[in-house]
Amino acid sequence: DTEVTQTPKHLVMGMTNKKSLKCEQHMGHRAMYWYKQKAKKPPELMFVYSYEKLSINESVPSRFSPECPNSSLLNLHLHALQPEDSALYLCASSQTSLRGVQPQHFGDGTRLSIL
Amino acid sequence: SQQGEEDPQALSIQEGENATMNCSYKTSINNLQWYRQNSGRGLVHLILIRSNEREKHSGRLRVTLDTSKKSSSLLITASRAADTASYFCATGNGSSNTGKLIFGQGTTLQVKP
Numbered sequence: 484d485t486e487v488t489q490t491p492k493h494l495v496m497g498m499t500n501k502k503s504l505k506c507e508q509h510m511g512h513r514a515m516y517w518y519k520q521k522a523k524k525p526p527e528l529m530f531v532y533s534y535e536k537l538s539i540n541e542s543v544p545s546r547f548s549p550e551c552p553n554s555s556l557l558n559l560h561l562h563a564l565q566p567e568d569s570a571l572y573l574c575a576s577s578q579t580s581l582r583g584v585q586p587q588h589f590g591d592g593t594r595l596s597i598l
Numbered sequence: 599s600q601q602g603e604e605d606p607q608a609l610s611i612q613e614g615e616n617a618t619m620n621c622s623y624k625t626s627i628n629n630l631q632w633y634r635q636n637s638g639r640g641l642v643h644l645i646l647i648r649s650n651e652r653e654k655h656s657g658r659l660r661v662t663l664d665t666s667k668k669s670s671s672l673l674i675t676a677s678r679a680a681d682t683a684s685y686f687c688a689t690g691n692g693s694s695n696t697g698k699l700i701f702g703q704g705t706t707l708q709v710k711p
Contacts, residue, residue, distance in 0.1 A: 487640070523704075523706075524703075524704075525686055525701035525702060525703055525704050526641065526686075526701055527701075528698050528699070528700075531698060539698060573640055573641070575640075575641075582628070583628030583629045583648070583690050583691070583697065584628065584629065584631075584690030584691070584697045584698065584699055586631060586643040586646055587641075587643060587699065588643070589640030589641040589642070590640050591638075591639050591640045592639075592640055
């Protein structure tokens with residue numbers, strides 16, 4: 484069992500739908516991340532939240548909208564996605580430190596399919 | 599963009615043998631981390647080595663770091679079928695407030711029983 488919980492595990496949606504991915508952690512981590520991973524590829528960073536504020540946006544299209552309502556929750560709102568957005572979306576969390584990027588704890592992801 | 603190159607892309611060995619994976623990177627780093635990903639699951643952190651360290655051990659894992667060559671290696675000794683997974687190196691720079699991990703392309707390891 485992972486300490487980062489992502490829901491739903493699978494999501495199929497049409498290009499005109501609006502849906503949200505959810506991520507929750509109770510480890511007291513103040514940094515949270517969204518990644519996109521295509522099959523047989525490494526994770527690609529999308530967003531970083533630090534102390535509930537967006538600190539990094541890797542030039543992600545506006546059809547992906549992140550939200551961090553509190554220190555334990557991270558959402559990714561989806562709207563008007565394209566077929567190429569089909570992928571595994573991973574959430575991660577970590578402690579914060581001025582000594583460098585800390586080990587990240589990952590959820591098992593949401594497998595998203597766009598019809 | 600992905601910073602790391604991993605070598606080999608795929609590795610198949612018998613149970614009990616050792617597995618070595620290599621990672622190269624391009625920019626300066628604070629630390630280098632290795633992660634494992636089982637099929638259909640999230641990544642699991644294995645080990646972190648700081649830029650001022652040359653070698654680190656954790657159980658059956660041994661990691662080396664050569665900052666002059668911008669390379670690292672992960673050795674898994676006495677491999678088990680349960681070690682079958684994809685392994686990624688990831689380089690970190692900056693603080694966690696602004697820094698990020700950049701993952702290598704990964705090595706797929708198959709350990710045959």
